Amino acid sequence: MSEIPGDLKFNKSHEWARVEDGGLVRVGISDHAQAQLGDLVYVELPEIGSSVQAGNAAAVVESVKAASDIYSPVSGEVVEVNETLADKPETINEDAYGDGWIFTVRISDRAELDQLLDASAYEELVENEDH
């Protein structure tokens, strides 16, 4: 299991959020989540310009065995989606915290970030899940 980058915040449902410049938040799924799902074969991306709500389904990732909703960690407007995933969904398996990001959101309420888990709390959650 790869190291969890310390600058990430997490949903309990295994999505990560990285705060970037200009009020943008990049979103992906954790390395633990990609390992649980197995080989990804399809990603349904949100539309640029659509609005997402924290805790609501914003995208879908499908592995060979199942389809899973991706819940946005924060509310706001989708400003960018990772088009690479349309042809190479396995990028998420290979680099969940980097090239495997899914979309970015212009956050509407920064207070929502305080509701998310930090890296060490998320690590603890995953460890408890495994046992």
Next chain:
Amino acid sequence: MTEKTVLNATHRALGARMVDFGGWDMPINYGSQIEEHHAVRRDAGMFDVSHMTVVDLHGARTRDFLRHLLANSVDKLKAHGKALYSCMLNEQGGVIDDLIVYFLGDEFYRLVVNAATRAKDLAWIEKQAAAFGVEVKERPEFAMIAVQGPNARAKVLGLLHEVDRARIEKLGKFAAAAAQGPHGMPLFVARTGYTGEDGFEIVVPGEHAVALWEALAAAGVHPAGLGARDTLRLEAGMNLYGQDMDEAVSPWEANLGWTIALDAGRDFIGRAALEKQKAAGVKRVMVGLVLDDKGVLRHGQKVLTANGEGEILSGSFAPTLEKAVAFARIPAGEPGAVRVDIRGRELPVRLVKYPFVRDGKACEGI
């Protein structure tokens, strides 16, 4: 209580992701399901299928019993060692299970039935066997390893005792024979499978299973999980009990008409119901679907046709084809333009004849 095969610790040591499969703790993959799938299509892979149930039948009237129990006809089995795929039906013509029967002696046959249906199968078989004086004996002491792929037979043959090699090499498709494996372990080697590739399914006494697995691994056979087994059998056009058919479905409705033998004078269980259904016209058919758009066909998705709605049975991304394929049950008749509802979006799909893949390659028209 979850049951474990004798290879459980071996799977865990290989880092397998384990899941509950019909009450058994089984490996879904050892890392990448897709790589395991390709290993079987291109080289050789092995599956622990020890959860499947081996049932031996003994008695002077065993053949008569099987002529009554099974929808396919054991009269097709002429030589010792030959195998036959068949459905076992209830009186309504619904499928209790699908199985393989091996003809091992004039008074000795072996059945291999599904794991998830073990208890009901044994109860049904025992109930029917009583009138024929047939002894029904489960063989839980056996493990089973399926070795499949274009190089599978060669790799297995290399592990057999020299005196057995030529004979097992000549073993025809859907036939089985006894042979000695590494260290003289006794094997029952069947040229059968559930992947659309050539290969063997090997029954081995449980105490030798780990040694056989390790010898196969040393010979370059890749461990493959039940995830890959599922995509391989779907591509190969093979039904999965519980998903593609069950007791509410007849073989006519599950594209298994080819396994029904309506031979003269054989009164098998479910025959009257099947003949009645055929005379009245079968209302639902099972078809193959291919999705050329991006997306994945899944069990339970709604299928829209000119004659009404149907449903996806088995559906998955097919690694050999790099697109999604499925079996669906739809109303009989000319279906028109067929669409599948995926999360509220209707995507067009192509109706095709399956198998989708045979001997490593996409079939024509897929």
